[in-house]
Amino acid sequence: MLGSRSSSVIVVAKSSNESLIGFPIDPPTRFPTESPMDSASSSKTSTRSTAKRSLEDKSDEASSCTICLDKLTSAGLHKPVCLKCGHIFGEHCLKRWILTENENGTSRCPICNAKAILKDLRVLYAENVVTVDHTAEITAVERKLKEATHAKHLMEMEAERWRSNAETLDTEAKRLKRLLYDGHTEPAACQRTFTVCKNQSCGVMAYNKNNRMLVMSQQSDTTTLDSYVIRKMDVKLMKLSKEYICVHKKQIRDMVFHPLHDNLLASVGLDSQINLTDLNINTVVSSMSVPEPLWSCCWAGDNTHVLVVGSQTGSVYYIDRRCMKIFNSEQIQKLGCVSLNILPPSSSRSFKNGGFLKARMDHLSVLEEIVDNDYYTYKETELPLTGLWSSTSYDCQSNLVLTSARPYGPFHTDRHIVSKFADFNEKGPVLSQVVTFYGRAKSTQIYRSCLVPSSGGYNDDPLVCCYDEGSGTIDVFNINKKKNVHGFKVNDNILDLCPLPDITIQGRRTVAGLSKNTLIEIMNKVPPSVCRLIARASHVLISLSISLCGTVLYIENISVWSIGIA
Template identity: 30%
Template structure:
C-alpha cells in the first residue's frame, strides 16, 4: 500500500538478466565511487573492482545479505538471491555526482524470487527536476547484447520548474533512513518514458527564461520603431525629419525618403528602400499618429532658427564694423595729411610775420595766391559681375552701404534676372538675389526703409524685395512690360511704375490687390523711360508734391492737389534717353539722342520754376554736348562737391566719361573708358565721393579728387 501508483518495479529475475559476467574477457561496467569505504570492510575482490558496499552503519551488521556482491567472489548466491548487482547508468556531460545520495532519491523495494515483501532490491529514482539529472541520449561503451530494463516510477507534475543550477553548487544531502536499515548507493536512472503514448508536459524540461530577456527585446523593438530606417536617427514630430510613410506603409523621416526618391533612385526605378515597391514623391504622406512617440524638435527648431538669425545679425555687424574700421583708417590718414599741411602753412606764416616785424621785404606765401587744385579721378576697383553680359541698372543703398547690380542669373535651371550685391568695403560680390524672368530695367531703394528695394522688369511685374533676408515681399502685375519706377517722396507707402505702353501706375504697398491710380495718354503710347518724384515744397509748382514722367518723345509733370493730379506737358524736345531730378537744387536733367533738329547727343540742365499763373516753367541753364552718337540708352548722374555740383555722363563717340560744372557749364574733367557705360551712380560713403560705372559685364569704382 505504501508503494506509489504506477507499474510495479521489475523482479530480481529481470534485474539478473542485465548482469554482466566478468569472465570470458568481457568488460565490466563499474559504478562511480561515491564514498570511500574503510579498508577493514572491503574484501580483496571489492578493492580490486572498486565496488562500494551499501551499508554505512556497520560492516559487521547482521543484514549483510543486502551488501552488493561481486560476480568474481564465487559466492553461493544464485540468480534467486536477494543481493543484486548494481548497473550503472551513463551520465550526460552536465551531470556531476555528489558524495552522497540525493534527497530526491527514493528507494523502491522489488520483490524477491518468492515475492516476499521482506526481501527487496533498492532502486534510485531521480526527479527530472533534480539539478543532477540530464536525460541520456545514448549509452556509450555498452555491449550490444546487454538489455536495459528501466523501471517506471511515478513522476509528480511540477507547474513551475526551477532553473537549472550547476552541479558543483548543489550542497550534498543524505536521505535519513531508519536505524538498522542498510543504505544502498544506486546511481540515478534516466528520465521516465511516456506512458500509453502520452507525451510528458514541456514544462518539465523547459527552463524558465528570465523576464529581463523579454524586457530587453521589447525595449529594442520600441527603439527600432522610433528610428528612421534610412539614417537610423530618431523620427521627429516637426521639421524636415518628421515622421511620414509611403504607399506601401513603411515609415521614414521626410527629408530622408525625399532625398532617397530624388537622388538615391534612378529615373524610372524609384522604389521604397524597405520593400522595393514603386514609389514617388506624391506617395509621401505625413503621419499624425497618437501612439507614435517621435522626438519632439519644436523647441530645437525654434532655437536653430534663432541661432541662424543671430548669426546673420552677427555677420552684418562684423561687416559694418570692418567697413567702419576701414573708413576710420582712411579718414585718419587723410586727417594726418591735412594736419601736416596745416602745420607747414602755420610755420610759413610765422616766418612771414617775423620778417614783416623786422621791416624786411615780405613775399606772400602760397596760402594767399594759391590756385585751385585740378580735379581728377582714380580707378579703385574693376569688378566683373557677369561673364555673359546683360547688366543694366545700378542702385546704391545709402543706409546699408550696399551697391546692387542687375544681371542675368548664372544658373541654367533658374533662368532669369536678379541683382548682385556688392559690399562697399572692398566692392566684392557677396550674394545674388533672384527676382524676375526677364531683364530688369529700373531699381530704386526706399528713402526711409533701409531694406526695401523696388524693381521694374520686362516680365510685366514690379517687385518689392527685402534685402535683409533676400525675400520678395510682394509682386505687382501690370498689363505690359515696365521700364521705370520710383518711390513717392511725400507718402512713403506709395510707389510709381512706368510701362512700355506709356502708362503710369500708382500702387500702395498696404493695398496690393490693384493700383490706386492710372495715367495714360491714348494718343501717345511711347515707353516711359524715367520717373522722378517731387517732394512737397511751398512756393514751388508742387506745393503738395507730385512727379515728373519722361517718355521717349515728351516730358510731363503731375502736381498733386488733394487726391487729384494736374498734368502739364513740359517744353522739352526728345528723343530722350534718361531723366534725373535733383530736389535739393530743383534742377532737372534730361539727356537726348541726336535728331534732325540737333545733330549731337546732349544734356539739358533746366531750373524748375513756376510762372505767374502757377504753371511749371523750365528756364534753360546749360546744355552739355555728349558726342555725335548715342546707340546705348545711357543714364547720367550728379556728383556733389564742396563748392559745386558736377554733371557726369558718358561721351560715347569719345569713349570717355565727362564731368561738367553745374555753375559754369564748363568741362571740369574727363577720363577714358574702354566699354560703353550704361549707368552711372554716385556712391557717398562718410563724405567720401566715389563714382560707380556700369558696362555690359563690369562695374568700375573711381575715386574723385578735387
C-alpha cells in the same frame, strides 16, 4: 838787501809760474790804483755814452706818441702834432686827451701840465717820422676781394642755371596742365576691378545712402537659374556680396529704394512684374504684374505708400504697396517711359504738393498731387523742353533737373540740359534752362546720366556725369563753370550712373557707374591737384587717382571699374 825804510819785503820770482810769496794782498793806503791818463780817458768815454743815450731817447720820443707810446706816422690819424708848449703827440691821441680832460675841467698838456685846447694843435712835418707799411694788409684785402668776386660769379652762374631750369619746368607744367584740362585720359585707369558676371548682362543700379548699400542687376551665371538677379555691394568696404537674389524672369529695367524703409527695394522688368524685395532676408515679399513690359519706377514724393511705374508704351500705373493693387493708371500707346523721379513736397518751389517727374522718350512733364480729392489723383504739367529723352534726374537740395537727350531732328548730338524749377508763385515758365552740355553724334543705346549735387564745401560745384558713346569717355561737366572739366576713356559702354552722396574718399564726392560688366565710382572735388595714374590688367585690381579742377573718378570693372577724380 834793502835799507830799513821799508818794512815790506819784495820777493822776486824766478819765473812767471812761481807764486808771489809775501806780496801784500791789498795795496797800501794812498797807493794809486790807476794812472792819471787812464782816469781822464774813462771820464771822457762815460760822458760820450751818456750824451748818446740822451740823443737816442730824444729821437725815440720825437718819433713816438707819449700818450700811447706807438710810432707816429706821416699821414692818417696818428700824424705828429704839438701844443704851444712844444711837446709832440699823435693827433688822434691828443684830441681824445683834450676832449676827455675838458669833461673833467680844464685840459692840460700830458707832460708839462700847461693849459691846452684843440685850436692849439699844430701839425708837424718831420723827416724822421716812421712810415707804416700796409702792403701786407692791402695784399690780404685784395686777395679776399678776388675770392669774393669769384664766389659771386659762381653764384650768379648757378642762379642763372636754376632760373633756366625754372623756366623750363614752368613751361612743362603749363603744357601738362593744358593737357589735363583740355585732353582726355588714355585709357581709363582703374582703382579696383571686380568680375561680377561673365555673360555681359549687367543693367541698372540703385543706392541707399542710409545703409550705404549699392545694388546692381545681372543675369544669373548658373544654367539652373534662368532668371535675372540682384547683387549687393557694401560701398564703404567695396565688398561684393556672393549672394544672388532672384527677382525677375526677364531683364530688370529699373530699381529704387523706399525713402523710409532702407531694406525695401522696388524693381520692374520686361517680364511685366513689379516686385518688392526685402534685402534683410534677400527675398521678394510682394509681387504683381501688369499687361505690358515695364521700363521705370519711383516712389511718389507726396506719399511713400504709392509706387509709380512706367511701361514700354508710355503708360503709368499707380500701386498701393500696402495691398499691392493698382488704384489708378494712364494707359496709352506711345513711346516708352524711360525715367521716373521722385519730387518731394516743397513750400518754396513750383509744384509744392510734390509728386513725380515723368520722362517719355518724346515728352517731359511733372505730375503733382491734387489734394482736394479723396484719393490720390495727379495733375500733369508739360515742361517746356523738347528732345528724344533717355534719362532724367532731380536734386531737391539745389532744385536742379538734369534731362539727357539723344540725337534727334535738328539736334545732331547728345544733349545734357540742366534746368531749374521756378520758385513758388513766380511768374513765367515753371522750368528755366541753366546750361546745356553737348556730346557726340553717336548714341545707339539708352544711357543714364546723373546729377552730382554739391556737398556744400568751398568750390564744391554741382556736376553732371554722363557717358559719351561717340568718344568712349565718361564726361564730367561743371554746372557753375559751364564747361567740361574732364573725360575718362573707358572700354565698355556705361549704361547707368548713380551718385553716392555719403561716400567720400579724401573729401571727394562719389558717383557709381555700371556697364554690362563694369561698375564705376566717381569722386569729385573742385580744387586742382597733382595727377597720378597707375594702370593694371582689366580683370585685376587697378589703381587710379586723377586730380582735376572739378572731379575725381574711380572706375571698377564688374568685372567692376572704379575711377577717381579729385
